[in-house]
Amino acid sequence: MKKRYIFFTLLACGIIALIAYRISANSKINTPKNAQKSTNVMGVQGTVLKAVKFADNLTLSGTLEPNEEIELRSEISGIVESINFEEGAKVSKGQVLFRVNDIELRAQLSKVKTAQQLASENQRRAKLLLDKQAISVEEYDMSNADFESAKAESQLIAAQLSKTSVRAPFSGTIGLRSISKGTYVTPATPIANLVNTNQLKLTFAIPEKYVSRMKVGSTLTFTTSNSDEEHNAKIYAIEPQVDVATRTLKMRAIAENKEGKLYPGTFANVTLPLETVDDALLVPTEALIPIQNGKMIFVLSGGKAKEVIVETGVRTDSMVRVLSGIKVGDTILTSGVMSLKNGTPVKVNLNN
Known part of the structure; x- marks a missing residue:
């Protein structure tokens, strides 16, 4: 019984020693790896x-627009008698661009002027008769009204006659024409576009959080989609209120274009300086x-x-x-x- 007890005791001690050895061996094996991981840089x-x-610049997008632009039309109807401009050419303010035939209007003006002269003579005679009390005041007033009516009709036809010559309202470049000599035109007939491109307007909008930092007279730079050349412009007008739909404030700057390198309608990349730090x-x-x-x-x-x-x-x-x-x-x-x-x-x- 004693031998059996000693045997089991030794066996248990051996098992415990083996387990302790394996734990110690595993600890030695794993320790360098953990140390290596902890020191990995x-x-x-x-x-x-x-x-x-x-x-600090604000980058925006904008559009170039002509400083002045109109679509030329005739104020009266008639046949085009002459065209006095070349497509794409420069024209001066007051230059006659085209004329509408005015024969009928001249005839009408001659007729009403004759009637005006007769009404003027009748008025003169009526005044003499009224002074002699040969006619009533009512008869004199009628002759005077006839004269004033003939005079007004004469002025009306003279005004229509002046509209047969269409002049340039400002200096600029005229575009492609839509008519030819002999075309019958009305006030609804487009003739050509006239634009002033010596200066261009640059229209753009800024986010509302920058509104308080904007003022008229500020300068900016911009480039166009067809060139990397930088151009300068100066803000001259700002909308009085923010657009509720877009939460932006629209403004306009003016840019010089004397060399004609910029074209209206072009997309512009705007750089607006806010501050320098x-x-x-x-x-x-x-x-x-x-x-x-x-x-x-x-x-x-x-x-x-x-x-x-x-x-x-x-x-x-x-x-x-x-x-x-x-x-x-x-x-x-x-x-x-x-x-x-x-x-x-x-x-x-x-x-x-």
Whole structure:
């Protein structure tokens, strides 16, 4: 019985020793791996934050329009007798552009002038007779009314006659004509377009949050879809109220076009300066990480990545202005940030 007891005791001690050995061996095997994981350092790109001069510009889209534009029409009906302009040519203010046949109107004017002369003579005679009390005041008033009526009719036909010559209301460039000599035109017949392109209007709209910063006389720059050349313009008019549907405020600027490089109807990319900041903090767009309540940036702190919540402002093609959360001298992590966590050890390769 005693031998049996000793046997089982030794067997139990052996089993316990074997288990203890296996636990110790596994601990030694796993310890280097865990240590290696805990000391794993991630390589990232970074840049040291510096204050720079930054022009806060608002980028908008707009449309170029002629300074003045009309569709030429004849105020009276008739046959076109002559066309005195070339398509696409420059015309001066007051220049006769075309004439409508006026033979009938001239004949009518001659007729009513004869009637006016007769009415004038009858009025003179009636006045002499009235002075001699040979006629009543009523008869004199009738002769006077006849004269005034003939005079008004003469003036009416003379006014119609003057409308047979259509003149340019302002200097500009005339477009393609829709008539030929001999065409019968009415006030509804379009003749051609006349535009003044020495100056062009630039119409655009800004978001309502910038309304208080706008004023007449501000300058801006713009480019067109067919050229990268920058042009200058000056704001001369602002709508008095915000458009409720779009929440934007429409305004207009005037641009010089003496060389004729700009065309009405062209799309324009407008750059409107808001302010110039001498000590702005700019970070690359790839450094920003969107989060639920805004944006976050990783900065280097004690050899580890540190999460910082930031407030951002305007952006350019590659940079974003940060308003708060970071300061000059901070090292901003710019690559591999989506794989980082708060407190991750990092090795930073600084960009120039």
